[in-house]
Amino acid sequence: QHQPSSVVRLAAASTLEGTATATSRRRTKAEVAEAQQRAEDHARSNHDAFAMNALFVNVPERPQPTPCSVASESPSSALPADLPRGALLRIGPNGATPDMGFLDGDGMVHCITLPPPDGGDMMYSATYVETNGRKLEQARRDRQKDASADDAVFSGTLAAAPRGLPMLASLLRNGLTFGTLEVQKDTCNTALAVSGDRVLALMEQSPPSEVEFTKQGAMRTVSSMERLGGAVPYAPINGGSLGAHGRTDSGTGDRIHVSYTSSERPFVRVDTFGEGWKAKSSRGVDVPTPVMVHDCALTDNFVVILDFPLTIRPARMIADKFPVEFEPENGSRIGLVPRSNSGVTIWIEVENGVVLHAANAYEREDGTVVVHAFKSTPNGDSSYILEYCPAFLYEWVLDMKARRVVEEHCLNPDVLVEFPNLENGLVGKACKHTFGLVTTSIGGPLTQYSTPQSAVLLDAVVKFDLDDDDEAGIKAGDVAGRFDLPSGWHFVSEPHVVTKTGGDGQYVLLIATYVPPVDGRKADPVVLASDGCSMKSQLLVIDGNDMSKAVFVADLPYHVNYGLHSEYVGWDIMK
Numbered sequence: 001q002h003q004p005s006s007v008v009r010l011a012a013a014s015t016l017e018g019t020a021t022a023t024s025r026r027r028t029k030a031e032v033a034e035a036q037q038r039a040e041d042h043a044r045s046n047h048d049a050f051a052m053n054a055l056f057v058n059v060p061e062r063p064q065p066t067p068c069s070v071a072s073e074s075p076s077s078a079l080p081a082d083l084p085r086g087a088l089l090r091i092g093p094n095g096a097t098p099d100m101g102f103l104d105g106d107g108m109v110h111c112i113t114l115p116p117p118d119g120g121d122m123m124y125s126a127t128y129v130e131t132n133g134r135k136l137e138q139a140r141r142d143r144q145k146d147a148s149a150d151d152a153v154f155s156g157t158l159a160a161a162p163r164g165l166p167m168l169a170s171l172l173r174n175g176l177t178f179g180t181l182e183v184q185k186d187t188c189n190t191a192l193a194v195s196g197d198r199v200l201a202l203m204e205q206s207p208p209s210e211v212e213f214t215k216q217g218a219m220r221t222v223s224s225m226e227r228l229g230g231a232v233p234y235a236p237i238n239g240g241s242l243g244a245h246g247r248t249d250s251g252t253g254d255r256i257h258v259s260y261t262s263s264e265r266p267f268v269r270v271d272t273f274g275e276g277w278k279a280k281s282s283r284g285v286d287v288p289t290p291v292m293v294h295d296c297a298l299t300d301n302f303v304v305i306l307d308f309p310l311t312i313r314p315a316r317m318i319a320d321k322f323p324v325e326f327e328p329e330n331g332s333r334i335g336l337v338p339r340s341n342s343g344v345t346i347w348i349e350v351e352n353g354v355v356l357h358a359a360n361a362y363e364r365e366d367g368t369v370v371v372h373a374f375k376s377t378p379n380g381d382s383s384y385i386l387e388y389c390p391a392f393l394y395e396w397v398l399d400m401k402a403r404r405v406v407e408e409h410c411l412n413p414d415v416l417v418e419f420p421n422l423e424n425g426l427v428g429k430a431c432k433h434t435f436g437l438v439t440t441s442i443g444g445p446l447t448q449y450s451t452p453q454s455a456v457l458l459d460a461v462v463k464f465d466l467d468d469d470d471e472a473g474i475k476a477g478d479v480a481g482r483f484d485l486p487s488g489w490h491f492v493s494e495p496h497v498v499t500k501t502g503g504d505g506q507y508v509l510l511i512a513t514y515v516p517p518v519d520g521r522k523a524d525p526v527v528l529a530s531d532g533c534s535m536k537s538q539l540l541v542i543d544g545n546d547m548s549k550a551v552f553v554a555d556l557p558y559h560v561n562y563g564l565h566s567e568y569v570g571w572d573i574m575k
Contacts, residue, residue, distance in 0.1 A: 026409055035413035040390050040442070043416055043456075047443030050525055051515040052455055055490060055562045056102065056448045057529035058094050062558060065123035065217035068112065071538055071553040078117075079552055080507065080541065082500040085116045085571040087213055088509050088539065090493040091201060092563015093189040094128070101158030101451040106134060107189035107201050107209075110511070110560050112539050113217045116571060122539075123217030124556050129201045129209050130221035132239075133185035136178045151177065154185040159450035161385040164317030171237065182206075182239040186225060190244045192567035195255040196276030199569060200226065204244035204259065204294065207232045214575045231271050231279035235263055242271070245357070245565075247298035250425045254280065256303055256339075262290035262312040262323070270303050270337055281341055289313075289330050297361035297371060298428045304371055305335035305345075306355045322385060326378040328352045336369060336400060348398050350405055353377045354389070359420035359434040359466075360427065368406060371396040372434060372466060374417055375410075386453045388442055390416040393434075393464055393477060411477030415462060416442075419494035419565070423506050431466060433480055435495045435508055435544070438462050448526075455562075458491045460484040461510060463547060481547035489514050492537070496566040497544065506544035507551075509568065511560050513537045535559040 027035065070077050079085075089112075093105030107129040113122055128134065133154050141152045154177075155170035175183040186206035193200050193208075200208040201221075210222040225239055226232065232240045246257035255273040266284030274280050285305060290312040297304035309330035316323050332353060336346040359372040374391040392415070397407040416439035422431060437458040444454035463481040465474050474480075485491065493511040500506060514536050516528070528534045537560045541552040 027413065032410045032413045036390075036392060036410070039414055039416055043390065043439055043442045047441045048457060048515075049443055049445065050518050051488075051490065052441070052443070052457055053447055054515045054525035054529045054535065055457075055492060055513060056446060056455070057526050057561060058096070058105070059108075059126060059529075059559070059561045061108065061126055061128055063125055063127040063218065065111075065113075065125045066557040068122040068124050068539070068554045068556055071555045074553040075549065076552050079114055080500075080543075082502050083114065083507055083541065084498050084501055084568075085114055085119065086569050087111050087113045087217065087571075087574060088493075088496060088511075089192050089213075089567045089569065090511055090560065090563050091129075091189065091192050091565060091567075092561070093187065094561070094563075096156060096449055097153075098449060099159055100156030100449060101161070102446075102449045103158050103189070103451075104156030104185075104187065104449075105189060106131065106185075106187050107203065108563070109192070109201065109211065109219055110563070111213060111217050111219055112511075112554075112556065113215065113574075115215065119215060119571070122554055124558070125217045125219060126558070126560075127219040129188045129211060130224065131186045131188050131206075131209050132182070132224040133187065135224065136180060140178065154178070157184060158385075161322045161451050163320050164322055165320045167322070168317050181236060182225075184238040186239060188224075189564070191565040193246055193255070193257075194567060194569055194573075195248065195273055196253075197573040198277050199567070199573075200242075200277065202242060202244045205241055206238050207240045208242050212575055213569060215571065228273070228277050229279040231273065231277075231282060235261060237263075243293065243296065245295040247296065247427050248424060249298065250427060256296070256298055258293050258296040258303065258305055260290065260293045260312075262314055267291070268293060268305060268307075270305075272339070283337070283341055285335065285337055285345055287333075287335075289327070291330075292324060294356045295358045295373075297358040297373070299361050299363045299369060300428055301339055301363065302336040302346075302361075302369065303339055304358065304361045304369070305337060306358065306373070307333040307335055307347075308354045309352065310354050324385060326354065334371060334396060334398060336398070346400050346403060348403055348405060350396060350408055355394075356391070357418070357420050359393075359436075360422055360429075360431060362428055362430045364430075367400060369398045369400060370430075371398065372411075372420075374420055374436065386451060388452065388454045388456055390439055390442065391418060393417060393420075393436070395466075395476065411466075412464065412479070415479065416440075417462065418456070418458060421495050421497050423497050423499045425499055433463050433466060433544075435461060435463050435497055437491055437495060438482070459489070461491065461495045461508060461542065461547070463544065481544070483542055483547045483550070485512055488516060492560050492562055493566045494564075496568050498568055508542040508544050508547075509566075510540045510542070511537055511556075512540055513559050513561070529559075529561070
């Protein structure tokens with residue numbers, strides 16, 4: 001067994017391994033840029049392309065739940081008593097062919113049940129979301145038994161990057177082949193969201209699908225092209241859209257999502273849902289140019305919109321350019337939309353970059369708004385489409401009355417990070433910490449798909465301090481805890497954080513996959529990932545109060561490949 005190892009580093013000296021420095025002053029912009037470049041160079045100099053490619057290989061669908069087992073190295077033979085019971089879900093694209101982009105793959109949900117003591121075994125399954133596109137493909141196969149496999153599959157659109165005309169051709173082919181105006185497939189492969197007792201599978205450029213889970217670990221698709229009582233309006237090409245990420249107000253239970261479109265003004269829409277995805281209100285928010293708004297944040301009184309210049313201009317395709325580009329001349333702004341649905345949106349200009357994922361936001365007593373997020377600074381218009389662009393933890397302090405930035409800085413330029421997460425109960429509240437995965441390796445080529453051309457390995461989870469504490473010698477951005485995987489192991493899920501049932505602290509749930517070293521007999525990552533025995537995965541439960549070790553480890557019956565986001569559903573809403 002390859003046992004997970006760990007290390008806790010509190011306000012440690014800066015190193016290339018990604019620890020933070022507790023200093024008496026903020027670094028200058030030049031010092032921040034130098035540290036960021038040094039951290040990126042280190043990650044790019046230490047890349048295992050073989051392991052990365054093995055993790056991207058498609059895995060078979062396994063809808064029949066299979067028991068998991070306690071790992072031999074697990075410190076405990078049972079789940080922690082104060083761990084909320086339910087299921088950890090990890091969604092991601094799967095099934096794309098080499099002529100497609102990775103993100104063209106259909107959404108597959110990996111489900112790991114964490115039952116109460118009398119709830120039976122931990123179970124694992126991997127099931128496709130039965131989207132409208134998959135139903136159309138199956139209907140075509142049923143009608144034309146002699147049709148080739150290519151004739152019964154939607155053409156991917158992301159493989160065209162950086163060109164636009166092949167993307168147009170794929171969309172046209174899909175319409176003619178499947179007789180539909182929704183020529184972009186509703187892959188629902190990006191994220192999962194829970195409201196009340198209903199779970200949605202999301203991809204921000206299509207309507208969601210609703211799924212449900214049994215206590216035995218099986219998943220069933222309830223509906224596709226879900227309109228949520230009219231909250232998701234129809235649109236050409238993709239059928240409509242709902243933002244991939246939202247936030248739930250722990251006080252009211254309201255769920256807020258920010259969606260975007262490039263077809264007509266207003267380009268951004270803010271939807272508020274009551275528990276169970278019951279539509280309450282919808283508000284259009286105009287921005288100068290259609291932009292990709294992948295995430296949002298929430299405070300007691302505002303929805304935070306991240307208007308950063310990853311622009312979407314469909315007309316670019318006519319000129320054989322990809323419709324999504326980093327366009328710094330468009331400028332960057334953070335918008336504060338009143339949740340009361342009255343009053344105007346407050347826009348505050350900030351420094352350029354791209355924010356895909358927000359950690360949190362909250363309002364201070366002095367009337368300022370604090371936003372924490374992982375921000376990247378692309379070095380070309382192909383960033384995020386072809387090449388990976390590293391992100392770092394940033395903080396913005398916004399003066400609403402003066403409509404200006406009070407503070408804007410990188411809290412830790414030594415640690416490359418992805419996928420911020422914290423407890424649901426802290427959304428919109430001042431909190432001391434956020435968690436994220438450490439990008440330990442960047443490179444290529446990614447040979448499994450046409451795009452992207454480079455990707456990452458994520459081999460550690462980190463806990464950041466978000467507040468200064470002079471008495472304790474802590475500065476915002478310091479690493480409060482870090483758990484490193486041993487050689488060969490890589491995280492394939494984001495860190496999902498759940499509050500302990502007693503309310504004192506949190507657990508961090510993650511999935512890690514082992515890729516053995518290359519040898520002469522297994523030099524092909526596809527062969528290794530497909531042999532059914534070389535790669536393996538584990539569920540790790542880490543105590544957020546003490547990240548020195550995993551408190552529980554379970555072996556999964558099959559390995560889990562790379563994907564995107566995670567969610568946790570409570571035992572009480574499982575069927």
